[in-house]
Structure formats: structure tokens, C-alpha cells
């Protein structure tokens with residue numbers, strides 16, 4: 493073979509090899525873009541939830557790292573009481589300093605319980621060094637004014653509000669928790685229970701992977717917080733016909749989602765599957781997580797739950 497033919501052959505072999513490599517590269521399955529974005533249905537769910545309830549969600553393109561800094565918190569006319577995990581913002585006067593100390597105490601008391609319940613507690617170090625801000629309102633007007641300053645919205649009837657923001661790249665920020673003036677030790681809106689309920693919302697939101705999970709239920713959000721706080725929302729209204737309800741869909745009346753979820757998680761604990769169901773539920777629907785862990789269909793779990801609720805209703 494003369495030199496010229498050798499070079500032609502070498503060129504052909506090289507070209508074939510390059511073609512194979514390029515074909516492989518260009519035909520590889522591209523990662524689905526949708527997996528990197530929050531589905532519109534998820535945004536719609538959380539926006540609707542924000543309209544109905546006291547946990548507020550916002551979706552933005554990005555949050556500047558500086559916005560996580562507590563120096564940028566709304567703090568006008570507040571005194572601060574803080575530690576490495578929290579900043580309690582309270583008004584001077586009356587019983588407020590004592591209330592602030594109790595709030596800080598309960599918030600820290602909740603940490604190990606949240607860690608055990610959810611599998612992890614999101615400390616400031618896990619939330620871009622952001623300490624969780626808790627605001628104490630001293631009147632109805634004050635509650636409304638603080639809430640609007642933090643997130644532009646308030647809910648008159650709420651004992652507490654929790655404001656969350658989620659970005660397209662998966663960053664999460666809790667702007668703060670606001671407690672109403674009547675949230676006090678020993679009052680119907682018991683301070684410890686409301687702190688535990690709102691912090692459950694905060695931590696649940698931190699646990700959830702909104703980039704993966706694509707089906708949510710109102711009873712999941714409210715029931716979990718009520719179950720963790722063991723609060724008054726577990727009471728099933730007298731006269732409720734349980735046969736009208738199913739865990740496979742949210743109730744027509746939002747307030748029913750509290751007791752529905754409370755007893756759904758109560759049943760999960762009874763069968764020893766609560767923590768495994770929760771771990772799965774951070775990235776997938778409860779409608780998948782429950783049957784997998786309970787070892788039965790969702791319809792069968794629904795039947796067990798209705799029987800469980802009837803027993804609860806009869807013993808209230």
C-alpha cells in the first residue's frame with residue numbers, strides 16, 4: 493500500500509470513529525427539563541392554599557443571598573430577643589417581654605421534637621444561615637400590619653401565619669412567622685401549640701422537594717402541623733357524616749382538612765408507618781407513599797381511616 497492510500501484509509505477509519513462518537517453524544521437521552529422546574533400544577537396548588545389558609549407561599553425566580561440575612565428582616569419598632577436559631581421580634585410594654593421569652597423557649601423546645609418527627613430539623617445553618625424570625629403582634633391591627641409588611645397579605649382569623657418563598661433553583665426561605673395578639677399561654681390559642689403548629693409548617697416546607705413531588709393535598713399540609721402540635725384542630729365537628737369524606741380528595745370546606753389529616757397521620761402512627769410514610773411523602777404523593785408503606789390499597793386505607801374517625805367521633 494502506498495503512502496497516499498494509507499492516509500486515505502486512516503482518514504476513513506478516523507471519520508467513522510468520530511461519526512460513531514458524535515452519534516452517541518447527540519443521541520443520548522437529554523435530562524428532562526421539567527425535572528428541574530416546579531410544575532405549574534404545584535405552583536397553582538400552593539397559591540390556592542395560600543388563598544384558603546394561613547400558610548403563604550410565593551414563587552420567585554431567585555433570591556439574593558443577602559435576602560437570607562436577618563439584618564434585612566422587617567424590624568421597625570420591635571425589640572429583638574434572639575439566639576443561634578431564632579429572632580423573636582416583640583413590642584415593648586405590657587407582658588410582651590415575658591411572652592417573647594416563652595416564645596423563644598417553646599421554639600427551642602420544638603426543635604428536637606421536629607427533628608424526631610420529620611427526620612430532620614432545618615437549623616439556621618441549613619437555611620443559608622437564616623434564623624427563623626417570629627413576630628409577636630399586640631393587637632388585631634398590629635397583626636394585620638406586620639403580616640402585610642412581611643408579605644403583603646394577612647388573614648384576620650388566623651392564630652399564626654407562616655410565609656414561605658420558593659425559587660426555581662430550589663432555594664427556600666421562610667420570611668417569618670407572625671403570631672396574633674391572642675396567642676398566649678393558657679388561652680384557647682395556646683402559645684406553645686401555635687408555635688409548634690407554625691414551626692411544623694416551616695420544617696415541613698423545608699423537607700419537601702417541590703422539584704420532585706407533584707401532587708399535594710390540603711389535609712396533608714394542615715393535618716401534619718395539627719398532628720405534630722397535637723392541637724384543637726383534631727376535633728371532628730359533631731354531626732359529621734364520615735362517609736362523605738375520602739382521603740383521596742380534599743374536602744369542600746378547607747377547615748375539615750385539619751381533622752382529616754390529623755387522623756390520617758394518627759392512623760399511620762397506629763400501624764407503625766408514620767415516619768416511613770413521611771419520608772416518602774417529601775418527594776412523592778401520599779397517594780403513593782401510604783399504600784406502599786401500609787401494604788394495602790389507598791381505598792383500603794381510606795376505609796380504615798373512616799372507621800378510625802367514627803371511633804374518634806364517638807369518643808369525643
Ligand SMILES: [Zn+2]
Nearest residue numbers: 689693714717
Ligand atoms: Zn396550619
